[in-house]
Amino acid sequence: MSTLAMCVFLGPWMLLKSIRLNSTPCLLLSDWWMQSAYLDSRMPVAMYTSPGVVLPKMHFQDRQGQMRFAAKLIAGVLDFKSMIDSETLPVEYLGGKPLCMDQYYQVLTSCRIPGPKRDVVMNYAIGKTPPSHITVVHNFQFFVLDVYNSDGSPLTVDQIYVQLEKIWNSSLQTNKEPVGILTSNHRNTWGKAYNNLIKDKTNKESVRAIQKSIFTVCLDAPMPRVSDEMYHNKVAAQMLHGGGSRWNSGNRWFDKTLQFIVGEDGSCGLTYEHAPAEGPPIVFLVDHVVDYMKRTEMVRTPMIPLPMPQKLRFNIPPEIKKDIEKAKQNMNIMAHELDVRVLNFTHYGRKFPKSHKMSPDAFIQMALQLAYYRMYQTCCPTYESASLRMFRLGRTEAVRSTTTESLQFTKAMDDPSKHNSEKAALLEKAIKVHREHTHMAIHGQGIERHMLGLKMMAIEDLTSLPEIFMDTSFAVAAHFNLYTSQVGSKTDCVMCFGPMVPDGYGICYNPMDDHINFAVTAFNSCEETNAMKLSQFLEDSLLDMKTLLEQVSKTQ
Numbered sequence: 001m002s003t004l005a006m007c008v009f010l011g012p013w014m015l016l017k018s019i020r021l022n023s024t025p026c027l028l029l030s031d032w033w034m035q036s037a038y039l040d041s042r043m044p045v046a047m048y049t050s051p052g053v054v055l056p057k058m059h060f061q062d063r064q065g066q067m068r069f070a071a072k073l074i075a076g077v078l079d080f081k082s083m084i085d086s087e088t089l090p091v092e093y094l095g096g097k098p099l100c101m102d103q104y105y106q107v108l109t110s111c112r113i114p115g116p117k118r119d120v121v122m123n124y125a126i127g128k129t130p131p132s133h134i135t136v137v138h139n140f141q142f143f144v145l146d147v148y149n150s151d152g153s154p155l156t157v158d159q160i161y162v163q164l165e166k167i168w169n170s171s172l173q174t175n176k177e178p179v180g181i182l183t184s185n186h187r188n189t190w191g192k193a194y195n196n197l198i199k200d201k202t203n204k205e206s207v208r209a210i211q212k213s214i215f216t217v218c219l220d221a222p223m224p225r226v227s228d229e230m231y232h233n234k235v236a237a238q239m240l241h242g243g244g245s246r247w248n249s250g251n252r253w254f255d256k257t258l259q260f261i262v263g264e265d266g267s268c269g270l271t272y273e274h275a276p277a278e279g280p281p282i283v284f285l286v287d288h289v290v291d292y293m294k295r296t297e298m299v300r301t302p303m304i305p306l307p308m309p310q311k312l313r314f315n316i317p318p319e320i321k322k323d324i325e326k327a328k329q330n331m332n333i334m335a336h337e338l339d340v341r342v343l344n345f346t347h348y349g350r351k352f353p354k355s356h357k358m359s360p361d362a363f364i365q366m367a368l369q370l371a372y373y374r375m376y377q378t379c380c381p382t383y384e385s386a387s388l389r390m391f392r393l394g395r396t397e398a399v400r401s402t403t404t405e406s407l408q409f410t411k412a413m414d415d416p417s418k419h420n421s422e423k424a425a426l427l428e429k430a431i432k433v434h435r436e437h438t439h440m441a442i443h444g445q446g447i448e449r450h451m452l453g454l455k456m457m458a459i460e461d462l463t464s465l466p467e468i469f470m471d472t473s474f475a476v477a478a479h480f481n482l483y484t485s486q487v488g489s490k491t492d493c494v495m496c497f498g499p500m501v502p503d504g505y506g507i508c509y510n511p512m513d514d515h516i517n518f519a520v521t522a523f524n525s526c527e528e529t530n531a532m533k534l535s536q537f538l539e540d541s542l543l544d545m546k547t548l549l550e551q552v553s554k555t556q
């Protein structure tokens, strides 16, 4: 039996374990995934692969509030880091099974680095003297902020606040070149500019300082004021791309794994480079930081004066200046292109489907199916991320939410010839099937990563690609018009990401007990998609599904 056939027989578990029947060593499936989904992609990371997280609006409106909040946030992340450093992070569980915690060790002190054909992610935490600084960016200017005292203790909130003030005061001018915006470019374009940039010794040292830092904090300028209704949409855009070159897009280093964003106007959240980790560990970290911030008050303590944080210098030759100009133009086109809607669905949360003995996640997925069907009178390939962290180094599998049963339900829902009891039974059946598929996916019985493994093996073995991968139906089935993920958290936040295909939607949701936060994205250049319209269909679908179940329960 060939290696390929044997892998089909043994399933994805074998691929995950990286066992090859011939003696050639091979990559883990998680490495293949990281390469094919992220590092090989030449699209800009901003908007295309890097998610944003929108936190609730903070009640500060000035620079002091911004500094205080940022200082507490930094202290909170350092508190989380202490659990990583001492390996005391509590193990997470899914369905009673322990999960691989490796991703937590990849998100701090790491950075993506552009390469000619493929990027790499460097983790600088591994080594004898791991970095002890973060980078802070304000008015497009980067600073190194040492966050540990000489005895190894982390700086207090008070100390951090004083250091942030120094940074703020020495970066008042806004006329600096936004060198960070280069990282938002197409990867090949950025890769070329990167090699030019680091030819200069000062630039190289500055870039290394950013790459090696534990994380980055972006102190953002206020964004244009919008109505309360539009506020979360605007913040989601700010987290995803910074709002364009006039606003905060140059106040980023998009290759950095973790960038916390604190705006002077009370907007806050983060963006993260997706290659090293999935959303759930990131929001778990956010939960810890938010909890820490609630517990911690700033106490004025006598302080030994700390040195001025080091400003990172860049020498910008004319060629790089041109690259920056092009990156600005490109970013403005991208920012204009993305339509982001945050829907705070307040009518009910995950308690409701639970009270009807239904899986909340599957219920929401069926609402998405119904919304799409109502908008387009057809269904589409739908991707839902499911965790593979029950396996060592596991990343994600996909659940395909569109099934025969989901279509039967969506068709029946608006069919006047169907009784409510019939519609409810179809909903129940569709949810049951979705839940079964989810169970299979998280237990390594899905097909998507298995197919990826087979394809990568064929490529690596230089055998001809099996015909299935060239088949049009294979491409059609992988054209996910709905690209969705649940990223649940204790914090009332929502993650957001761009669509996977030009004529599709990116949908992320956080089901809380009594409400659900959604972020829906689409591209403005696509005439067929409309994030606001789909959000409206989604809200109506969720309401109609509730009414349906309540009416049926009453008659039983």
Ligand code: COA
Binding pocket: 094, 278, 279, 280, 353, 354, 355, 356, 357, 358, 359, 360, 361, 362, 385, 386, 387, 388, 396, 438, 442, 485, 486, 487
């Ligand atoms: N009756 C009553 N309660 C039910 C139920 C039913 N029939 N079915 C499920 N529930 C309960 C569950 O017990 C669970 O309870 P808890 O809140 O007390 O833990 C809760 O409802 C939620 O379960 P459910 O909605 O079914 O699914 P889930 O929360 O396990 O989420 C996935 C499903 C696929 C999202 C999850 O398994 C997963 O993989 N998450 C990671 C996604 C990811 O990695 N995304 C990456 C993005 S970058």
